[in-house]
Amino acid sequence: SQTIHQWPATLVQPVGSPLSLECTVEGTSNPNLYWYRQAAGRGLQLLFYSVGIGQISSEVPQNLSASRPQDRQFILSSKKLLLSDSGFYLCAWSTVLYEQYFGPGTRLTVT
Amino acid sequence: GEDVEQSLFLSVREGDSSVINCTYTDSSSTYLYWYKQEPGAGLQLLTYIFSNMDMKQDQRLTVLLNKKDKHLSLRIADTQTGDSAIYFCAESPPGYSTLTFGKGTMLLVSP
Numbered sequence A: 001s002q003t004i005h006q007w008p009a010t011l012v013q014p015v016g017s018p019l020s021l022e023c024t025v026e027g028t029s030n031p032n033l034y035w036y037r038q039a040a041g042r043g044l045q046l047l048f049y050s051v052g053i054g055q056i057s058s059e060v061p062q063n064l065s066a067s068r069p070q071d072r073q074f075i076l077s078s079k080k081l082l083l084s085d086s087g088f089y090l091c092a093w094s095t096v097l098y099e100q101y102f103g104p105g106t107r108l109t110v111t
Numbered sequence B: 001g002e003d004v005e006q007s008l009f010l011s012v013r014e015g016d017s018s019v020i021n022c023t024y025t026d027s028s029s030t031y032l033y034w035y036k037q038e039p040g041a042g043l044q045l046l047t048y049i050f051s052n053m054d055m056k057q058d059q060r061l062t063v064l065l066n067k068k069d070k071h072l073s074l075r076i077a078d079t080q081t082g083d084s085a086i087y088f089c090a091e092s093p094p095g096y097s098t099l100t101f102g103k104g105t106m107l108l109v110s111p
Helices: none
Strands: A003-007 A010-013 A019-026 A032-038 A044-052 A055-058 A064-070 A073-078 A087-094 A100-102 A106-110 B004-006 B009-013 B018-024 B031-037 B043-050 B055-058 B061-066 B071-076 B085-092 B105-110
Touching: A003 A087, A010 A019, A019 A032, A019 A087, A019 A106, A032 A073, A044 A064, A044 A073, A055 A064, A073 A087, A100 B043, B004 B085, B009 B018, B018 B031, B018 B085, B018 B105, B031 B061, B031 B071, B043 B055, B043 B061, B043 B071, B071 B085
Parallel strands: A010 A106, B009 B105
Antiparallel strands: A003 A019, A019 A073, A032 A044, A032 A087, A044 A055, A064 A073, A087 A100, A087 A106, B004 B018, B018 B071, B031 B043, B031 B085, B055 B061, B061 B071, B085 B105
């Protein structure tokens, strides 16, 4: 069966520090992968998605970037965090039918 | 562009039925989804319905789709306190690798 992992689970970082969040999927090949951010207002904001290794589509211009160095690994990064980057970051994968399965999330607090 | 609207809040008593409504604007949507998010957790796929169906039932969950009005609903029979969560409606336009999510409906079940 397929599983999706995210780490760390929680993170507190100062403004201006770098960020690296990791997501890995097991039990499937060539999944579509997604990064979302959920702020206090509850809505989901799609940040990046990837349909294959090295293929990244950015939905929202900002100081975040994403990379997919391996088929089942998706990384969200920033060189310098802003206060507004605080939120709940969710990774998801999907099948060809596009229903998405979510990881447990990373709670990021920028201080 | 695509838009998915949901009411923000619903309160019911334990044992009653809950009906969560959703409207969408993209008439070409292929699949429509319901997700559940418990506090501090990722989203869990509850069910989905293909656009050529009117109804889908899965144990206590009933999904109704009115394509003419672009209206989707999720009925939870015999609602329990464990059903308290945020419920997201989402649509999948054909040819897109992404989902469009509503802002979520917070369901509060009181004993």
